[in-house]
Amino acid sequence: MISQLSWKIGGQQGEGVESTDRIFSTALNRLGYYLYGYRHFSSRIKGGHTNNKIRISTHPIRAISDDLDILVAFDQESIDLNAHELRAGGVVVADAKFNPVLPEGINARLFPVPITSIAEDLGTSLMKNMVASGASWALLGLPLDVFNKAVEEEFGRKGAAIVEKNVEAVKRGADFVLELAGGPIEEFQLDPADGKQKLFMIGNEGIGLGAVAGGCRLMSAYPITPASEIMEYLIKKLPPLGGTVVQTEDEIAAVTMAIGANYAGVRTMTASAGPGLALMMEAIGLAGMTETPLVIVNTQRGGPSTGLPTKQEQSDLNAMVYGTHGEIPKIVIAPASIEDCFYDTIEAFNLAEQYQVPVIIMTDLQLSLGKQSCEALVLDEIAINRGKLVRELPELETHQLFKRYELTEDGVSPRVIPGDKGGLHHVTGVEHDETGRPSENSVNRQKMMDKRLTKLNGMYIRDAVRVDAPHESADILVIGMGSTGGTIDEARTRLEKDGLKTNHITIRQIHPFPTDLVKSYMDNAKKVVILENNATAQLAAQVKLHVGQAEKISSVLKYDGNPFLPSDVYKACKELS
Amino acid sequence: MATFKEFRNNVKPNWCPGCGDFSVQAAIQRAAANVGLEPESLAVISGIGCSGRISGYINAYGLHGIHGRALPIAQGVKLANRELTVIASGGDGDGFAIGMGHTVHAIRRNLDITYIVMDNQIYGLTKGQTSPRSAEGFKTKSTPEGSIESTLSPLEIAMSAGATFVAQSFSTDLKQLTLLIEEGLKHKGFSLINVFSPCVTFNKVNTYDWFKENIVNLEQFPDYDPTNRIAAMNKIMETNGMLTGLIYQNKERKSYEDLVVGFQEKGLANQDLTLSPEHFDKLVAEFK
Numbered sequence: 001m002i003s004q005l006s007w008k009i010g011g012q013q014g015e016g017v018e019s020t021d022r023i024f025s026t027a028l029n030r031l032g033y034y035l036y037g038y039r040h041f042s043s044r045i046k047g048g049h050t051n052n053k054i055r056i057s058t059h060p061i062r063a064i065s066d067d068l069d070i071l072v073a074f075d076q077e078s079i080d081l082n083a084h085e086l087r088a089g090g091v092v093v094a095d096a097k098f099n100p101v102l103p104e105g106i107n108a109r110l111f112p113v114p115i116t117s118i119a120e121d122l123g124t125s126l127m128k129n130m131v132a133s134g135a136s137w138a139l140l141g142l143p144l145d146v147f148n149k150a151v152e153e154e155f156g157r158k159g160a161a162i163v164e165k166n167v168e169a170v171k172r173g174a175d176f177v178l179e180l181a182g183g184p185i186e187e188f189q190l191d192p193a194d195g196k197q198k199l200f201m202i203g204n205e206g207i208g209l210g211a212v213a214g215g216c217r218l219m220s221a222y223p224i225t226p227a228s229e230i231m232e233y234l235i236k237k238l239p240p241l242g243g244t245v246v247q248t249e250d251e252i253a254a255v256t257m258a259i260g261a262n263y264a265g266v267r268t269m270t271a272s273a274g275p276g277l278a279l280m281m282e283a284i285g286l287a288g289m290t291e292t293p294l295v296i297v298n299t300q301r302g303g304p305s306t307g308l309p310t311k312q313e314q315s316d317l318n319a320m321v322y323g324t325h326g327e328i329p330k331i332v333i334a335p336a337s338i339e340d341c342f343y344d345t346i347e348a349f350n351l352a353e354q355y356q357v358p359v360i361i362m363t364d365l366q367l368s369l370g371k372q373s374c375e376a377l378v379l380d381e382i383a384i385n386r387g388k389l390v391r392e393l394p395e396l397e398t399h400q401l402f403k404r405y406e407l408t409e410d411g412v413s414p415r416v417i418p419g420d421k422g423g424l425h426h427v428t429g430v431e432h433d434e435t436g437r438p439s440e441n442s443v444n445r446q447k448m449m450d451k452r453l454t455k456l457n458g459m460y461i462r463d464a465v466r467v468d469a470p471h472e473s474a475d476i477l478v479i480g481m482g483s484t485g486g487t488i489d490e491a492r493t494r495l496e497k498d499g500l501k502t503n504h505i506t507i508r509q510i511h512p513f514p515t516d517l518v519k520s521y522m523d524n525a526k527k528v529v530i531l532e533n534n535a536t537a538q539l540a541a542q543v544k545l546h547v548g549q550a551e552k553i554s555s556v557l558k559y560d561g562n563p564f565l566p567s568d569v570y571k572a573c574k575e576l577s
Numbered sequence: 578m579a580t581f582k583e584f585r586n587n588v589k590p591n592w593c594p595g596c597g598d599f600s601v602q603a604a605i606q607r608a609a610a611n612v613g614l615e616p617e618s619l620a621v622i623s624g625i626g627c628s629g630r631i632s633g634y635i636n637a638y639g640l641h642g643i644h645g646r647a648l649p650i651a652q653g654v655k656l657a658n659r660e661l662t663v664i665a666s667g668g669d670g671d672g673f674a675i676g677m678g679h680t681v682h683a684i685r686r687n688l689d690i691t692y693i694v695m696d697n698q699i700y701g702l703t704k705g706q707t708s709p710r711s712a713e714g715f716k717t718k719s720t721p722e723g724s725i726e727s728t729l730s731p732l733e734i735a736m737s738a739g740a741t742f743v744a745q746s747f748s749t750d751l752k753q754l755t756l757l758i759e760e761g762l763k764h765k766g767f768s769l770i771n772v773f774s775p776c777v778t779f780n781k782v783n784t785y786d787w788f789k790e791n792i793v794n795l796e797q798f799p800d801y802d803p804t805n806r807i808a809a810m811n812k813i814m815e816t817n818g819m820l821t822g823l824i825y826q827n828k829e830r831k832s833y834e835d836l837v838v839g840f841q842e843k844g845l846a847n848q849d850l851t852l853s854p855e856h857f858d859k860l861v862a863e864f865k
């Protein structure tokens with residue numbers, strides 16, 4: 001019995017790769033296994049090789065694996081491109097239709113299953129996904145009734161006849177492959193899962209759910225990979241709660257509409273990726289200057305320009321930290337798991353209102369789109385906090401204005417919303433006085449700049465730095481952000497086995513930089529390895545700027561469009577030691 | 578009920594003496610009082626330009642944003658609280674150059690906002706460059722040999738984008754302008770009111786006298802029917818866009834707010850935004 005296994009399906013885009021993955025993994029989730037998915041796709045709709053990989057485990061996992069146990073191939077290209085990942089003794093289940101062959105030197109077993117013809121026999125080649133997932137399920141020797149139940153749920157709405165056909169397709173795929181393999185494959189028998197029902201979702205859904213839970217009721221956004229799922233989720237979930245999503249004409253409209261709605265008192269977000277973030281920059285400055293709460297999600301993908309729009313990268317860090325002209329307070333937070341996506345989104349709305357600043361939630365493509373198991377989520381773990389918002393106000397005298405920008409000890413002023421009596425004030429992106437009236441007075445200017453720029457002093461989010469640091473003094477401290485945490489964890493386990501004392505921290509508060517926290521772990525490490533998916537070591541630059549200790553730091557960078565593998569991290573650390 | 582004086586504040590506009598924008602400010606204040614608004618129930622969202630300063634000169638809620646983006650900000654305000662009356666305003670550069678994309682889409686979207694453009698056919702705040710509204714051959718600091726681009730017709734664009742309310746006025750005609758703003762405020766949907774508002778400092782061609790000579794008031798055509806879209810388009814073209822009055826109104830089409838599924842009469846900002854545990858459990862169950 002084994003505790004984890006990797007499965008991949010490949011084919012042409014639009015050929016059922018996605019749906020095969022969905023049905024197979026939903027059924028595995030029902031059994032209580034931990035799952036971690038990775039989608040390799042390109043920016044076209046039909047055609048072009050695509051593959052989905054899932055890691056299945058009896059214990060929590062948060063990284064893709066270095067190798068592969070089962071490859072399901074809809075075409076020869078999928079074998080040619082992916083067979084090298086197979087471990088010795090791995091299995092390829094391929095559609096017999098194209099007379100599959102294994103490339104030379106690949107030590108794996110090939111099971112040609114007439115996937116297309118079984119599906120066509122049952123009425124439509126669309127059912128290829130059922131045949132393929134049935135065959136995969138059978139090789140693992142898992143109970144078929146759980147699988148059939150997932151099929152029933154997927155197709156139940158279409159009527160009993162359709163369900164029956166699909167169940168039959170699953171069965172034929174299973175029977176055929178078991179015949180070829182002589183029964184389920186012994187090395188692929190997984191230990192039973194803990195049976196506890198996990199949630200299974202992508203990061204973007206975690207963000208969407210967090211937004212709903214956090215009181216967000218409006219979203220304005222413009223579609224872009226890999227952010228669109230957030231608006232697609234919210235347009236289904238907000239209307240029953242009285243809200244909506246507006247697909248705007250561009251990202252400038254998206255962000256300014258969100259600013260208008262936040263000014264008017266409703267928690268509103270926008271989401272985009274690098275190109276859209278670039279368009280939002282001027283407006284982010286307006287939010288900073290007018291102290292209007294704002295939540296922006298930036299799902300990073302390969303840049304610059306259109307770059308690698310469907311690939312992994314973490315290269316917008318500088319743009320998020322330094323973007324917009326002039327100097328404003330701004331918060332940038334980086335969820336590192338699906339659970340974080342949920343909780344951090346609620347917290348982002350709180351921070352935006354408590355500090356009256358723009359908050360950017362930065363994810364990366366792998367976190368936004370990789371489907372993963374997620375622990376139970378608790379609605380009221382983070383209570384909604386609207387900061388200094390006041391709704392009941394005394395009346396104003398004639399020509400008196402409410403001091404919306406009152407100079408206070410903590411720099412945060414009471415906030416009112418339009419419509420409320422006693423709150424009249426002006427708002428402008430021009431430098432202004434306490435009532436919001438434009439002012440070029442140099443004394444006022446300096447006071448207002450200081451007020452805004454000191455608001456975030458001493459601010460720490462929950463888990464600003466996530467720590468896995470068992471050693472009081474470590475040989476290596478590995479620092480990462482975003483989706484790389486699980487990969488580092490696995491590498492760490494291997495390094496520890498080799499006798500290297502390895503600590504690991506994930507920086508979740510990117511800006512303002514949590515200097516003291518990061519420093520305390522760096523102080524206790526002989527060497528520091530900073531891992532990031534970009535070419536210019538942007539996170540390392542932040543660390544060097546704020547903490548120093550440059551002589552200790554080495555960077556491990558990957559910017560070929562793919563997430564780090566545990567072996568990348570392991571090798572890099574070994575070389576250093 | 579508030580009088581127009583209550584929409585005045587004690588801020589002295591920094592416009593040049595004689596600037597057309599003064600009358601637009603007065604007309605907005607009068608119209609707001611005439612339709613029964615209170616200062617608290619009005620939000621004026623403006624862009625950047627001389628004209629964009631207008632939100633600071635009206636005693637109401639107001640936001641002076643960034644160049645060209647008054648409309649998306651105003652739409653956000655309206656979506657968040659539809660109980661508010663929302664006016665967006667700015668110059669011809671703000672709305673028809675940098676912000677043109679938003680103008681067209683705000684018209685299509687048809688949220689219940691009144692958009693007042695102070696059209697002086699030039700860039701005032703940046704001291705006299707050409708605008709999309711400048712006539713061909715118009716000499717400015719940025720077009721010393723005269724503009725070689727064709728003049729943009731906001732009225733035709735608005736009509737073709739599906740506008741439900743299109744009007745034009747002249748800032749000296751305070752009576753007509755006030756009335757049109759009132760109609761715009763009462764209209765359930767997006768209303769565009771383009772106002773010829775002369776820049777006395779930088780536009781020496783399109784002066785008060787020039788407008789008086791060239792303007793055609795729709796009152797001259799007693800049979801004119803502002804609900805007829807084709808007639809409206811014809812009249813705009815016949816007069817080369819120099820007409821004033823209510824050009825077109827479609828009262829049939831519902832506003833965006835009335836078409837959004839699940840949108841309530843009560844402004845979102847005034848609703849309880851907490852999520853019930855039952856609702857949350859239902860959402861979570863979809864991921865099992």
Ligand SMILES: Cc1ncc(C[n+]2csc(CCOP(=O)(O)OP(=O)(O)O)c2C)c(N)n1
Nearest residue numbers: 625626627628644668669670671700701702
């Ligand atoms: C993004 C950006 N670009 C340029 C400017 C400079 N700018 C300010 S107002 C303006 C144009 C003003 O013309 P108009 O909108 O017609 O208003 P007016 O001053 O004539 O009332 C320009 C180009 C700016 N503020 N922001």
Ligand code: SF4
Nearest residue numbers: 593596627701776777
């Ligand atoms: S420059 Fe022109 S538009 Fe600006 S205030 Fe003076 S007259 Fe008015």
